[in-house]
Amino acid sequence: RDDWTLIRTQSGQSGWVLTSRVYMGIPDEVAQYAEGHRITSYFSLGKTTTKDGEEKDVWLWTTSESLGRDYDFDGYRVFGWNMRRHRYETSFIQRRVRGFFPVLAKDGQFSVCLEKADGTMTRKRYGLSGYSIRGMGEEGCERPASFLDGPIEAKLETHPRAATEKTFLDNFRLDQLKERWRKLTGK
Numbered sequence: 001r002d003d004w005t006l007i008r009t010q011s012g013q014s015g016w017v018l019t020s021r022v023y024m025g026i027p028d029e030v031a032q033y034a035e036g037h038r039i040t041s042y043f044s045l046g047k048t049t050t051k052d053g054e055e056k057d058v059w060l061w062t063t064s065e066s067l068g069r070d071y072d073f074d075g076y077r078v079f080g081w082n083m084r085r086h087r088y089e090t091s092f093i094q095r096r097v098r099g100f101f102p103v104l105a106k107d108g109q110f111s112v113c114l115e116k117a118d119g120t121m122t123r124k125r126y127g128l129s130g131y132s133i134r135g136m137g138e139e140g141c142e143r144p145a146s147f148l149d150g151p152i153e154a155k156l157e158t159h160p161r162a163a164t165e166k167t168f169l170d171n172f173r174l175d176q177l178k179e180r181w182r183k184l185t186g187k
Helices: 174-185
Strands: 004-008 014-018 038-049 055-064 073-082 087-106 109-115 121-129 132-140
Touching: 038 073, 038 087, 038 109, 055 087, 087 132
Parallel strands: none
Antiparallel strands: 004 014, 038 055, 055 073, 073 087, 087 109, 109 121, 121 132
């Protein structure tokens, strides 16, 4: 199974792509710790300066063990640069959660929306304190709407097409597609 992911480019364009076709641009020195899980989002929480004067990001990421779940991620992790060992190491990790986007992150702080065991939703807030992560409290959050939950009202701008312009759906209506499917599968 695969999922669809809504992406936005730096220039502001957005669109849906198959999640299996998305490559996250997190540096390899951090991405190597994914342990076979798919990185679903990542953020820089700030920078640390090494003894050599090089700046290294403090990374937050969310991961999912597999696609096709009814939640967006099942773990999140923060990586900091270890000055003595000259490598990234885990500063904070949380596994076996049911997390939902959006993850909110800004300099030195982040929050995640999680489903508790009793089905209620909570947004956990964290802050970066030196090399460690500290809890900064919880507040309620709402589970994002899903197309499986029923109709979602949305305002769409429509632009009339030229009368001669035809789309795929103009040529093949849903009932025609169903009939072709029945002929192909014998069902």
